[in-house]
Amino acid sequence: MDQIFKKPEDSEIILTELMLPSHSNFSGKIHGGFILSLMDKAAFASASKFSGEYCVTASVNRVDFLNSIEVGELLTLRAQVNYVGNSSMVVGIRVESQNIRTGEVKHCNSSYFSMVAKDENGKGVKVPGLIISDKNGIRRFLRSIKHIKMRNKRKIEFSAENFEAEKYKDVLKDYNVKIEI
Template identity: 75%
Template sequence: MNNQSFKSAKESAIVLTELMLPSYSNFSGKIHGGFILSLMDKAAFTTATKFSSHYCVTASVNRVDFLNPIEVGELVTLKAKVNYVGNSSMVVGIRVISQNIMTGEKKHCNSSYFSMVAKDKNGKNAKVPGLVISDQDDLRRFLRSIEHINNRNVRKTEFSRENFNHGDYISMLKNHNVKIEI
C-alpha cells in the first residue's frame, strides 16, 4: 500500500511583493540584480518549505535572464510555485513582474528555476510529497524540468575532466571570438 502524500502546485504557490527603494539600486539607478536574486531565493525557499514542510536549501539556479530593468519606486511581485519534485528535491519556478504604481504599467522582468532540497532536523535529505499534476501547464512545467535535469546530467558527464576530449570540439569554435593556443 502506498502511503506517500501528494500536494498540488497550487498548495506551494506564494506571492511576494515589495516596493523598490533607492537603497536597492545600483550605480546606474536601476534595481541591483543581486537584490532581485536575493528576493528570488527567498521566494524559492518559502515555496519549497511550504510544499515540503521541511527546511530547504538552494542546490542550484537554472539560468537567470534579466529581461527588463526595474526602477526605483516600482512594485515588484514574485510569483513562485513548485514545478517538479524528486525524492528530496524540488524545482521552483519564479516569475518576476514590476509595476509602475503611478501608471499601472507592468513588465515581465525575469523568470528562473531554483532547485531546492528538503532537509530534516539532522541536515539529511528529507522525503518530499509527490506532485499532483492537474492541468497541461503543470504537466509542461514538470516535463520541462525533467528535460533540464537530463540535459544538465549529460553536460556534467560529457564535459567532466575524465570524459572531455578537446579534439572533439575545436572545430566548433572557428566562428567564435576565441584564439586557441593548446
C-alpha cells in the same frame, strides 16, 4: 506509510515589495543581486511550504533580466513548485514590476530554482508527490525533467575525466577564441 501528494497551488508564494533607493545600482535601476536575493527567498518559502521541511538552494537555472526595475515600483514575485524528485523540487519564479502611478506591469524575469528538503542533520528528506491537473502543469514538470537530464549529460560530457578537447577544435573555429594547445 502512504505516499502524500500535494498540488502546486499548495506551494504558491506571492511576495510584493516596494523598490527603494537603497536597492538601486549606480545607474539608478534596481540591482540584479537584490532581485536574485528576493527570488531565493521566494524559492525557499515555496519549497519549504510544499515539503514541510527547511530547504536549501541546490542550483539556479539561468536568469535573464528582461526589463529594468525602477525605484518606486512594486515588485511581485510569484513562486510555486513545478517538479518534485525524491528530496528535490524545482520552483518556478516569475518576477513582475508595476509602476504605481500608471499601473503598467512589466515581466522582469523568470527562473527555476532547484531546492532540496533537509532534516535537522542536513540529510535529504522525502518530499510529497505532485498532483498535476492541467496541461501547463504537465509542461512545467516535463520541462524540469528535460533540464535535469541535459544538466546531467553536460556534467558527464565536460567532466575532467571524460572531456576530449580534440572533438571540439572544429566547433571552436567559429568563435572569438585562439587555441594554443
